[in-house]
Amino acid sequence: EKARLVWLEWKENLSKDDDWLPPADGLYGKMKRKTGTINVLGMGVHGDVAGITTTSGLFGKIPGRIGDSPIIGAGLFVDNEVGAAGATGRGEELIRTCGSFLLVEKMRAGKSPQQACEEVVERIIYVNGGPDKVDFNVKLVAFNKAGEIGVASMMGEEDNPPFASVITRSGLRVVTGKSLLKGKQ
Ligand code: ASP
Numbered sequence: 001e002k003a004r005l006v007w008l009e010w011k012e013n014l015s016k017d018d019d020w021l022p023p024a025d026g027l028y029g030k031m032k033r034k035t036g037t038i039n040v041l042g043m044g045v046h047g048d049v050a051g052i053t054t055t056s057g058l059f060g061k062i063p064g065r066i067g068d069s070p071i072i073g074a075g076l077f078v079d080n081e082v083g084a085a086g087a088t089g090r091g092e093e094l095i096r097t098c099g100s101f102l103l104v105e106k107m108r109a110g111k112s113p114q115q116a117c118e119e120v121v122e123r124i125i126y127v128n129g130g131p132d133k134v135d136f137n138v139k140l141v142a143f144n145k146a147g148e149i150g151v152a153s154m155m156g157e158e159d160n161p162p163f164a165s166v167i168t169r170s171g172l173r174v175v176t177g178k179s180l181l182k183g184k185q
Contacts, residue, residue, distance in 0.1 A: 008062050015137025037069055039076065051076055051084040056091065067091035073101035076158045080149065083145055085116075089138030089154070093124045103142050113142040113143050113150030114177070121152045121180045131181055141177075153179025158182060 036057035042050050056069040068074035068091035070105040075091065077100035085103035087094045094100065099120050106116035117140040128134050139153040141164045153162040156179025157184040164175045 001026050006079055007060060012071070035073075037088045039088060041078075041084040041141065041143055043143070043145070044145070049080050049082075049084050049145065050076050051078045051086055053086050053088075058091070068094040068099070071095060073098045075100060076140050077101045077104045079104050079108070081145070083113065083115075085140060085142040087138060087140045090136040093128070093136070093138055097123055097127060099124070099140065100136070103140055107142065107144050113148050114152070117142055117150040117152035118178060118180060121154050123153065125180065134181070149175045151178045152173060153177065155179060155181055 037054055038057075040051065048088075053069045055060050056067040056075075058065075061067070068087065069076070072150060074087070074095040076084075076086050081151065082104050085100040087099045088104075097120065102123065103116045103120045106119055107113060109163070111119065120140055121138060124138055125131055126133055134154060137153060137155045139162050142150045149166060151162045151164045151165060158160055162177040163178055164177070166173050166175050
């Protein structure tokens with residue numbers, strides 16, 4: 001029931017010019033989104049690379065929208081010779097840039113995972129007309145066969161950078177990445 005009420009309020013807020021009434025008392029605005037789409041990338045003991053991107057956690061998707069999560073090359077790409085990449089955020093942008101595929105290909109060409117993540121974010125900014133034109137977020141994570149890790153997002157705050165949780169034999173650590181458009185979130 002709570003999700004239905006949140007959805008109703010979201011519908012009401014889409015436009016001032018439609019027939020949906022204004023919200024009574026903001027559930028949608030108050031809702032904390034603790035859940036969403038996640039990427040999990042891994043390497044087995046024999047060096048084989050694997051990865052998954054969960055079913056898109058996007059709120060209020062229009063019926064029939066597939067998004068980037070289940071499209072190999074957009075929300076996820078794995079290459080056993082190179083490494084793996086996953087993406088979250090505005091799926092349409094990851095589909096039209098083949099974001100995860102592009103990222104892995106950049107690593108194949110010699111870029112570090114961090115460089116490759118940042119270059120894909122830059123590419124998405126570029127195809128949208130530059131930093132002033134983007135009002136959405138994307139986040140990319142990747143690792144290569146050498147075990148190097150990269151994380152980059154478009155929007156972010158100085159005190160809230162994008163990160164990846166990394167589990168190895170030595171335990172859990174957090175790898176902090178870079179937001180290319182700081183402070184725009
Ligand atoms: N990438 C997902 C989509 O556009 C949304 C998300 O990452 O939460 O469907």
